[in-house]
Amino acid sequence: xxxxxxxxxxxxxxxxxxxxxxxxxxxxxxxxxxxxxxxxxxxxxxxxxxxxxxxxxxxxxxxxxxxxxxxxxxxxxxxxxxxxxxxxxxxxxxxxxxxxxxxxxxxxxxxxxxxxxxxxxxxxxxxxxxxxxxxxxxxxxxxxxxxxxxxxxxxxxxxxxxxxxxxxxxxxxxxxxxxxxxxxxxxxxxxxxxxxxxxxxxxxxxxxxxxxxxxxxxxxxxxxxxxxxxxxxxxxxxxxxxxxxxxxxxxxxxxxxxxxxxx
Amino acid sequence: xxxxxxxxxxxxxxxxxxxxxxxxxxxxxxxxxxxxxxxxxxxxxxxxxxxxxxxxxxxxxxxxxxxxxxxxxxxxxxxxxxxxxxxxxxxxxxxxxxxxxxxxxxxxxxxxxxxxxxxxxxxxxxxxxxxxxxxxxxxxxxxxxxxxxxxxxxxxxxxxxxxxxxxxxxxxxxxxxxxxxxxxxxxxxxxxxxxxxxxxxxxxxxxxxxxxxxxxxxxxxxxxxxxxxxxxxxxxxxxxxxxxxxxxxxxxxxxxxxxxxxxxxxxxxxxxxxxxxxxxxxxxxxxxxxxxxxxxxxxxxxxxxxxxxxxxxxxxxxxxxxxxxxxxxxxxxxxxxxxxxxxxxxxxxxxxxxxxxxxxxxxxxxxxxxxxxxxxxxxxxxxxxxxxxxxxxxxxxxxxxxxxxxxxxxxxxxxxxxxxxxxxxxxxxxxxxxxxxxxxxxx
Numbered sequence: 001x002x003x004x005x006x007x008x009x010x011x012x013x014x015x016x017x018x019x020x021x022x023x024x025x026x027x028x029x030x031x032x033x034x035x036x037x038x039x040x041x042x043x044x045x046x047x048x049x050x051x052x053x054x055x056x057x058x059x060x061x062x063x064x065x066x067x068x069x070x071x072x073x074x075x076x077x078x079x080x081x082x083x084x085x086x087x088x089x090x091x092x093x094x095x096x097x098x099x100x101x102x103x104x105x106x107x108x109x110x111x112x113x114x115x116x117x118x119x120x121x122x123x124x125x126x127x128x129x130x131x132x133x134x135x136x137x138x139x140x141x142x143x144x145x146x147x148x149x150x151x152x153x154x155x156x157x158x159x160x161x162x163x164x165x166x167x168x169x170x171x172x173x174x175x176x177x178x179x180x181x182x183x184x185x186x187x188x189x190x191x192x193x194x195x196x197x198x199x200x201x202x203x204x205x206x207x208x209x210x211x212x213x214x215x216x217x218x219x220x221x222x223x224x225x226x227x228x229x230x231x232x233x234x235x236x237x238x239x240x241x242x243x244x245x246x247x248x249x250x251x252x253x254x255x256x257x258x259x260x261x262x263x
Numbered sequence: 264x265x266x267x268x269x270x271x272x273x274x275x276x277x278x279x280x281x282x283x284x285x286x287x288x289x290x291x292x293x294x295x296x297x298x299x300x301x302x303x304x305x306x307x308x309x310x311x312x313x314x315x316x317x318x319x320x321x322x323x324x325x326x327x328x329x330x331x332x333x334x335x336x337x338x339x340x341x342x343x344x345x346x347x348x349x350x351x352x353x354x355x356x357x358x359x360x361x362x363x364x365x366x367x368x369x370x371x372x373x374x375x376x377x378x379x380x381x382x383x384x385x386x387x388x389x390x391x392x393x394x395x396x397x398x399x400x401x402x403x404x405x406x407x408x409x410x411x412x413x414x415x416x417x418x419x420x421x422x423x424x425x426x427x428x429x430x431x432x433x434x435x436x437x438x439x440x441x442x443x444x445x446x447x448x449x450x451x452x453x454x455x456x457x458x459x460x461x462x463x464x465x466x467x468x469x470x471x472x473x474x475x476x477x478x479x480x481x482x483x484x485x486x487x488x489x490x491x492x493x494x495x496x497x498x499x500x501x502x503x504x505x506x507x508x509x510x511x512x513x514x515x516x517x518x519x520x521x522x523x524x525x526x527x528x529x530x531x532x533x534x535x536x537x538x539x540x541x542x543x544x545x546x547x548x549x550x551x552x553x554x555x556x557x558x559x560x561x562x563x564x565x566x567x568x569x570x571x572x573x574x575x576x577x578x579x580x581x582x583x584x585x586x587x588x589x590x591x592x593x594x595x596x597x598x599x600x601x602x603x604x605x606x607x608x609x610x611x612x613x614x615x616x617x618x619x620x621x622x623x624x625x626x627x628x629x630x631x632x633x634x635x636x637x638x639x640x641x642x643x644x645x646x647x648x649x650x651x652x653x654x655x656x657x658x659x660x661x662x663x664x665x666x667x668x669x670x671x672x673x674x675x676x677x678x679x680x681x682x683x684x685x686x687x688x689x690x691x692x693x694x695x696x697x698x699x700x701x702x703x704x705x706x
Binding site for chain 2: 172176183188191194195205228232237240254256260
């Protein structure tokens with residue numbers, strides 16, 4: 001009897017061991033299946049790490065240089081008219097009156113307009129161009145506000161009112177930025193641009209010697225637009241704007257004149 | 264010696280440092296001169312000798328003022344604001360210009376001069392000073408004319424001033440031909456560009472239309488029904504006699520509806536009946552060398568030459584509705600230019616070649632639009648609720664004249680193109696006035 005009990009016990013233990021081994025194998029198999037499962041997402045489920053470097057505009061360095069004057073720039077116009085005496089041609093007689101001829105009733109249109117055919121309603125005219133927003137001014141103001149509010153040193157937060165070859169990214173104090181904005185407004189008011197020049201791609205660069213109280217001591221055209229009348233309008237604007245607001249630093253300041261609204 | 268050398272070195276170092284600093288400084292970019300700002304001209308009344316000169320001087324002064332204002336680029340300062348006299352000194356031995364005096368009243372230009380009128384005619388000399396730059400732009404330029412040319416002299420001076428400031432001559436001293444029924448029948452009239460001095464050029468007592476100037480400005484070609492009640496081309500010229508009917512025997516005397524001179528004046532583009540519809544041809548002025556440019560069952564009309572004479576804009580309804588097309592002057596490479604709008608007509612190529620003005624029908628009336636010859640840019644110019652039609656360019660390409668019914672009856676208006684202003688100036692005031700054609704610079 002005892003032997004029977006003992007053999008039953010052995011049998012139970014063997015069964016238990018078998019179950020244990022089977023369970024282990026099943027777990028291992030399941031683990032293997034999950035490990036190799038085709039449902040497994042490719043790669044990591046986490047988004048790739050995007051490295052964000054927070055930098056101030058001042059760290060960026062100079063902006064790319066703008067394209068040189070386009071090749072399509074109109075050739076330089078002829079020099080100003082020579083100071084020669086010109087004789088006005090005699091006023092030609094008014095166009096002569098042909099002999100009256102008999103009145104002939106003929107109310108026919110001389111050139112037949114093509115017949116109007118039923119058409120779909122023409123599209124409404126394109127809306128007139130919205131007035132240009134002075135992006136540079138807005139940008140300058142935003143940057144300046146950011147600079148004044150930022151706890152960081154002003155040199156890093158303040159930016160320029162105007163970008164350009166040496167502009168965007170260059171470190172200037174808020175004082176300089178404010179002065180540049182004021183000068184820009186001042187000179188813009190003084191600049192009279194013939195509407196025809198707006199339809200051309202013209203840019204003149206000048207260097208203006210500004211005295212400590214804002215007086216213009218001299219100026220040089222460093223890059224001509226190729227159109228002497230346009231260059232003269234630029235020089236006229238600077239002269240008319242004299243005196244400029246007193247600069248934070250006297251000396252030579254570069255200006256660029258280029259209408260942005262081409263139409 | 265050592266001290267001088269040291270000073271020179273210091274100066275050189277200073278200059279070098281200054282130059283370096285200028286290059287390092289940020290650039291101040293001026294991009295947006297806003298508004299329709301104009302140059303402000305101070306015009307001193309021209310000095311005169313004798314009573315007859317006084318009258319001529321007043322005429323020159325008034326025409327000069329009006330001519331500058333007509334340019335849209337200048338406004339004239341009230342002489343009561345002058346810190347110096349209203350009268351110009353005689354130019355011979357005149358004192359140098361005191362720029363601060365003129366700068367103080369915000370003048371950009373100072374005009375001085377003298378007028379002399381005698382039995383031989385009017386003689387006016389002027390000089391022009393750029394006040395802001397304190398430089399003479401014109402030191403002395405003389406214009407002469409007959410005694411009744413004083414106004415023309417003033418306008419010619421105004422156009423010179425516009426050129427001195429902008430590089431492109433003004434158009435005060437140009438003319439516009441147009442059609443008016445103010446005398447009863449539709450005749451060709453000619454007026455100054457500002458609408459003054461309108462006078463009849465024809466008295467056909469028949470229907471006359473579509474005037475177009477010879478590029479010399481000495482004659483106008485137009486269409487009239489005065490010959491056998493059929494449309495034919497006629498020429499009216501300055502001087503004692505006019506050629507009258509032209510191209511009479513062309514193609515067996517078929518009706519010619521319109522003629523337009525090419526920029527050289529040697530050929531005309533004409534619209535002529537052919538095989539039941541109208542086609543465009545070119546022909547020498549004398550009638551030789553006729554060339555057919557369009558050949559289809561549709562209507563082809565309204566030719567307008569490109570300024571170099573190599574191309575023509577025209578209107579065709581070959582796709583079922585009138586649209587503006589462009590082709591070479593030999594008829595090759597015909598291509599459709601306008602795709603917006605169901606009815607586009609009356610193209611006019613600008614003298615500077617940049618734009619083609621045309622009419623677009625919008626809701627039963629016509630607006631004026633501008634499209635560049637490649638069709639890249641297409642913008643509305645005049646979008647009044649009433650019809651604006653028949654655009655024609657001023658020779659400086661700054662202005663357009665057109666007819667409009669905005670007051671009910673058709674009148675001729677002038678608009679500045681560059682400023683996109685819709686404040687068109689009405690320049691006719693009697694009868695129905697249509698079909699303006701702006702003449703060339705007068706020689």
